[in-house]
Amino acid sequence: MKYAAITERLAHLGGAKWEVHARAKAMQAAGKPVIQLTIGEPDVATPPALIAEAQRSMDAGRLGYSDGRGEPALLAALAARYSKRTGRAISTEQIACLPGTQTSLYAVLLTLTGPGDEVLVGDPLYATYEGLIASTGAVAVPVPLRAEHGFRMQAADVAARITPRTRMIFLNTPHNPTGAILTADDIVALGALAKQHDLWMLSDEVYEELVFAGGVFASPLDNADLADRVVVAASISKSHAAPGFRSGWCVGPEEFSARLLPLAETMLFGNQPFIADMTAMAVSGPSEVARGMAERFARRAALIYEKLNGVNGLQVHKPDAGMFTVVDVNATGLSGECFALGLLADEGVAVMPGESFGAALTGWIRISLTQDDALVIEACKRIARYAALKQGLAA
Numbered sequence: 001m002k003y004a005a006i007t008e009r010l011a012h013l014g015g016a017k018w019e020v021h022a023r024a025k026a027m028q029a030a031g032k033p034v035i036q037l038t039i040g041e042p043d044v045a046t047p048p049a050l051i052a053e054a055q056r057s058m059d060a061g062r063l064g065y066s067d068g069r070g071e072p073a074l075l076a077a078l079a080a081r082y083s084k085r086t087g088r089a090i091s092t093e094q095i096a097c098l099p100g101t102q103t104s105l106y107a108v109l110l111t112l113t114g115p116g117d118e119v120l121v122g123d124p125l126y127a128t129y130e131g132l133i134a135s136t137g138a139v140a141v142p143v144p145l146r147a148e149h150g151f152r153m154q155a156a157d158v159a160a161r162i163t164p165r166t167r168m169i170f171l172n173t174p175h176n177p178t179g180a181i182l183t184a185d186d187i188v189a190l191g192a193l194a195k196q197h198d199l200w201m202l203s204d205e206v207y208e209e210l211v212f213a214g215g216v217f218a219s220p221l222d223n224a225d226l227a228d229r230v231v232v233a234a235s236i237s238k239s240h241a242a243p244g245f246r247s248g249w250c251v252g253p254e255e256f257s258a259r260l261l262p263l264a265e266t267m268l269f270g271n272q273p274f275i276a277d278m279t280a281m282a283v284s285g286p287s288e289v290a291r292g293m294a295e296r297f298a299r300r301a302a303l304i305y306e307k308l309n310g311v312n313g314l315q316v317h318k319p320d321a322g323m324f325t326v327v328d329v330n331a332t333g334l335s336g337e338c339f340a341l342g343l344l345a346d347e348g349v350a351v352m353p354g355e356s357f358g359a360a361l362t363g364w365i366r367i368s369l370t371q372d373d374a375l376v377i378e379a380c381k382r383i384a385r386y387a388a389l390k391q392g393l394a395a
Contacts, residue, residue: 013131017356020340024350035349035379040323042241043370047288057274066270070097077280099246101206104233111260113138117167123358151178155189168200174207177366179319184218191226203232209239209290211321212298240282247279297369307380312387330363332390347382
C-alpha cells in the first residue's frame with residue numbers, strides 16, 4: 001500500500017527523542033524509584049478558580065460547537081491582553097484560538113510555508129520543531145545558538161544562512177531547552193534581516209510568564225516596525241499550569257489570520273466553549289501560579305549550578321526563564337544520550353539527552369526544574385557521582 005509523503009518526512013522525527021523519558025516511566029510503573037527530571041510539567045495543579053470556571057461553563061450548557069476562529073469572549077480577552085502588551089490596538093480579527101501552542105505552531109507553519117521553503121530555526125531547539133517544519137514540506141535550517149552568546153540567536157549567524165528559498169525565522173523566547181531570553185536589541189537586529197529579505201518571523205512565547213527575577217521579556221510582536229511580518233503563538237499550558245486543557249492561540253496580521261482561518265476550520269472547527277471560557281478568565285489578568293513557579297524554578301536552577309558547575313568536569317548553563325537548565329557533560333567522554341541512559345540505569349535519575357534538541361547540544365543533558373528542591377539536590381549528588389565514575393575520578 002502507498003502512504004502520503006508526509007509520513008516519510010516525519011518517520012524519523014517521532015518518539016525516539018523521548019526514549020529516556022519512556023524508559024523512566026516504564027521503570028516507575030514497575031515499582032522502581034526514579035527521580036523524573038525529563039519533561040516540563042508544571043509543579044502545581046491548575047488553579048481551582050479556572051477549574052471552577054470550566055465547570056460553571058459546562059453547567060451553563062456551553063457544550064456545543066464553537067466558532068471556527070474562537071469564542072468571542074476569549075478573542076476579546078486576548079485582544080485586550082496583546083493590545084496592552086504591545087501598546088497598539090490588536091483586533092480579534094488578528095487572533096485564532098487552537099488547542100495548545102503545538103497545534104497553533106502547526107497551523108501557522110502550514111499557512112506560511114510549503115515544499116522547498118527554508119525555515120531558519122535555532123539549534124538547540126524544542127524537540128517537535130523539526131517535525132512541525134517537515135510536515136509542511138519545508139526544510140529546517142539550523143542556526144547555531146552558542147553557549148558563549150548565552151544561547152541567544154545572533155543576527156550574523158542568521159544572515160549567513162539566508163538563501164532565496166528562506167521564508168521564515170522561527171524564534172522561541174524564552175527558549176526551551178536553554179532558558180535564554182532574546183533582548184530587544186537582538187530582535188531589532190533579527191527584524192532588520194527579516195525586513196531586508198522579506199521574511200516572516202514566528203515566535204513561540206509559551207514561557208513568557210516564567211521569566212526569572214531580573215530578566216526582561218521582549219517580543220517581535222511588540223515592535224510596531226515588524227508588525228506586518230510577525231506571528232506569535234502561546235497557550236495557558238505553562239503559565240497557568242493547565243497543559244491538559246490544550247488551549248492556545250496565535251496572533252498576527254489580519255491578512256495572515258484570514259488565510260489561516262479556513263485551515264483551522266478544516267482541522268477542528270473551533271475549540272471547546274467551556275475551555276474557552278476558562279481561558280478567557282486566565283488571560284484577563286496575571287496568572288495566580290506563574291510567579292511562584294518562576295521563583296521556584298530559578299531557585300532550583302541556582303541549586304543545580306551550585307552543586308554541579310565545575311564538579312567532575314560538568315559545566316552548567318544558567319537559564320533566565322522557563323522550566324529547564326542544560327549541563328555540558330562532554331568531559332565524561334559520553335554523548336548526552338549515553339550519559340542520560342547510563343544515569344537512569346545506574347542512578348535512577350531521568351534527564352533528557354541534549355541531542356534530542358539538536359546537534360548544538362551534543363554532549364549535554366537537559367534537566368527539568370519541576371521537582372521539589374530535595375529531589376533536585378539528591379539528583380545532583382547522583383549526577384556528580386555518575387560523572388566521576390565515567391571519568392575514573394574519586395566520587
